Amino acid sequence: MNHKVKALVFDVYGTLFDVHSVAAKAQSLYGRNGAELSQLWRKKQLEYSTLREVMGTYKPFSEVTRDALVHALHELGLPTDQAQQDALMEEYKALSLYEEVPAFLTEHGDKRLAVLSNGSRDMLEPLIAGSAIHGQITDIFSVDDIRKFKPSPAAYEYAHEQLGLDPGEVLFLSSNGWDIEGAKNIGFQTAWVNRSGQANEELDNRPDTVCEDLNGVSEWLEKQ
Structure with missing residues (x-):
């Protein structure tokens, strides 16, 4: 369960x-x-x-x-x-948010909201600070802090350690199938936001849910 x-x-x-x-x-x-x-x-x-x-x-x-x-x-x-x-x-410091992102974060503001990115802080911090989701993200975890790129297990373990939660209490969301594999590999629940309709990765794991956008993730969470 x-x-x-x-x-x-x-x-x-x-x-x-x-x-x-x-x-x-x-x-x-x-x-x-x-x-x-x-x-x-x-x-x-x-x-x-x-x-x-x-x-x-x-x-x-x-x-x-x-x-x-x-x-x-x-x-x-x-x-x-x-x-x-x-x-x-x-x-890269002024990329466009996907349309449903701000409302999704507002809807799930009762949970801890974090990012885990291969981006270095000189890219991530101005990007988030200059966007409509500034203030909604509670934690920015950059792999630059440990110098290990995703999908290295160390990258996901870093976020896990910082959160201080059981891995199963964390839902990791990514549009990249390889990223979902990496997160699932250390025990996170995973939601593949498959925006471009990619085929499943033929590795060892399957995501807990696959959705076209974050709205689909909300529907899945409601059923949990």
Whole structure:
């Protein structure tokens, strides 16, 4: 039987905030290549964080994100002008919230609300502080504090230790299937916010619930 959920822990990028809201800025800088740049940038950002975790060559996510941007620009044959890079990096501090996020957090304000992100604090703190959910998130857990990227077990254990709850009392929410696997691996309950309709990961675990957005998670929680 599932434990009563006392804390909701959210992934940030792609779960609460739309990483591809940077595409508008990219299009203003690079025209028709903007959308493709946004997609490739995100792909390499995830790859680089995973590779650095495997190789043991940690860098803060802000540096990983810039490295991924430079690679994407080179891959697409686009200029790597420093001012344009800086403009795009600043967009990561002003990503758009998904529409249902503020109301969802308000609805579940009786629970502890935290984020666990690969993002470094120089990215996360201004992003959250400048958004409509400022003040609703009680804890910001950055893997930069322990220098271990998700889905390393150490990243989720860090959040677990900080919360001081039984793992089964924590519901971890992410739009990334690999992230759900990592959280489930240490005993968190999990809600896969499968915004893009991805297929199940063929690893060892299955999420406790799969929803198209956070509204579906509310429906699931009501039944628990």
